[in-house]
Amino acid sequence: MAIITLTTDFGLKDHFVGALKGAIYKELADARIVDISHNVSPFNIQECAYILKNSYQSFPKGTIHIVGVDSEATPEIKHIVVLIDGHYFITADNGVIGLIISEIKPQKVFEINLPNTENGPFPVLDVFVKVACHIVRGGTLEVVGKSLDTLKDLRDFSPRIADDGKKIIGSIIYIDNYGNVVTNIQKSLFEAYRKGRSFELHARTSLITKILNNYSEIVNYELDRNRRKGAGDLLALFNSSGYIELAIYKSNLKTVGGASTLLGLDYRDTVTINFL
Template identity: 30%
Template sequence: MPSAISLVTLLTDFGETDYFVPSMKGVLLGINPQIRIVDLSHRVPPHGIEQAAFFLKSCYEYYPDGTVHVVVVDPDVGSGRRALLVSTTRYFFLAPDNGVLSYIFKNEASVEVRAIENKQYRLDSAGATFDGRDLFAPSAAWLTKGQSPGSYGRLISDYVTLPDDHPKMNNQVLQGRIMYIDHFGNVITNITATEMETFRSVTKKEWTGLTVGEMTMKGVKGFYGEGATGLPELIINSNGHLEIFIKQGRAADRCGFQVGQKVELI
C-alpha cells in the first residue's frame, strides 16, 4: 500500500447549510495544517448509502496514489456499527461499516480492512451523534501524519456489503434496476454496455427496448443532443452504464423514476 499523502476527500450527506462539514475540516486542519481537502459532494440524499457508494465508485480512482477518502453517510451513527479503515494498493478509505464501501471491496485487487478501535483517534464529545467530526476526521488526519493503519485496530473480514446488484437474465429478459439519479435528472441503471453485449450473446438476438413500468424506450443515442425534446431516450454514459435522459429536461421528474425501480432490457 502507498503512504498516505496530505490529500483528503470528503463525501457526506450533511448538506451545505449546517456546521457539520466546516467542523470536520477544522479537525482535519487542526491536526495537519498541510492537508488539502477536496469536497466530492455533501449533497448525497440523507441516509443514501447506495447513492454514496455509486458516487464514490464513479470518481475515487482519478485521485493520486495515497489519497485518503472519507465517506460519512451514517444512519446508524452512535450505535454498535463499526468504523472502518480500508487500505488498498493505491488508497485509504474511512467510512462506517454499512455497505457504503461495497464497490471498493469489489473493484480493488488488494484490500485490507480494519475496525477503528484505538480511542487515540477519537475526540472527546458529549454525545455520539457526530462521528464525522469526532472519529473519521481525526482518524484521517492522523493517517496523513504518518500513523500506521495497523495502529487503528484489528483486521476484520466480516464487513458489510450491499446486496448484489448485478442485472440477471430471466426468460430472455435482462432485469436490472435504477441505481442513481444525477443532478440533471438523468437516470442511471445498473445495466452496462458489457452486459448488453452479454444479453445479445445469450439470447442470440438484438434487444428491442428498455422497459420501466409501463414505459418502453428504444434505441441508443450517441449524445444528448440527438434526443427528441421532451421524450425519454437511452444513452450509454461515459462510465459505461445505460442511462435514461430527456434532452434539456429531467427524465427522473418527467417520468417519475426512482432509485431502486426495476428496469428490463427486452
C-alpha cells in the same frame, strides 16, 4: 501531503462540513481538502457509492476518502478503514465499500478502535478525522485497530438475470442534477446477454429500443430541423461510467423537468430489459 476528500449527506445548511474542515486544519494546518459531495440523499448508501466509484480514481494514489453517510457505529456496523487500489476509505461498514469496489480486492481492511473515543452522534468528526490525519502523518493502519477479513455486501442492489438470460431486471441507483436516471445495469452486462439480439427497455410506461453512446446522437442532422428528434425527447445511453442511463435531451429539472419527474421514476424503481 496527501489529499483528504469528503463525501457526506450533511448538506451545506448546517455546521457539520465546516466543523469537519476546521478539525482537519486544527491538526494539519497545511491540509489539502477536496469536497466530492455533501448532497448525497440522507442515508442513501447506493447513491454515495455511485458518486465515489466514479470520482475516486481521478485522485492520486494515497488519497484519503472520508465517507460520512450512515456513519454511526452499531452492534452490527463497525467503523473501518480500507486500503483499495492505493486509496484509503474511512467509513462505516454499511455496504458502501462493497458497492464501490465490486471487482477489486481490498489490500487492507481494519476495524477502527481508537482509545478514549466515545460512540457519539458525530463519528465523522470524532473518529474519521483522527484516522485521516493519522494516515496523512504517515501512520500505519495497524495502529488504529484490528485487521478484518470480510466486508458487508449489499447484493440486493445487483441486477438480476431471468428467463434463461432473456431478461435483465435492474433498478434506479442515481438521479443526477439534470434529472437523468442512472440504472445499475452496466454496458458489459448488457452486451454479455444481448448476443446481437434486439431488445426492449421498459421503465414504467416508457419503451426504448435503442441505446446511444452520447446525448447528441439522438439528433439526426441529415434531416430537416422540424423532422429531427431533439430537445425534450427521451433517450437511453451508456453514460461515462458505463451504466445505462435514461435522459430527456437538453432538459432542465428545475423548469420543464427531467427524466426522473417526466417518467415518474425514483430511486430503486425497476427497469427491465427484454431480449427478443
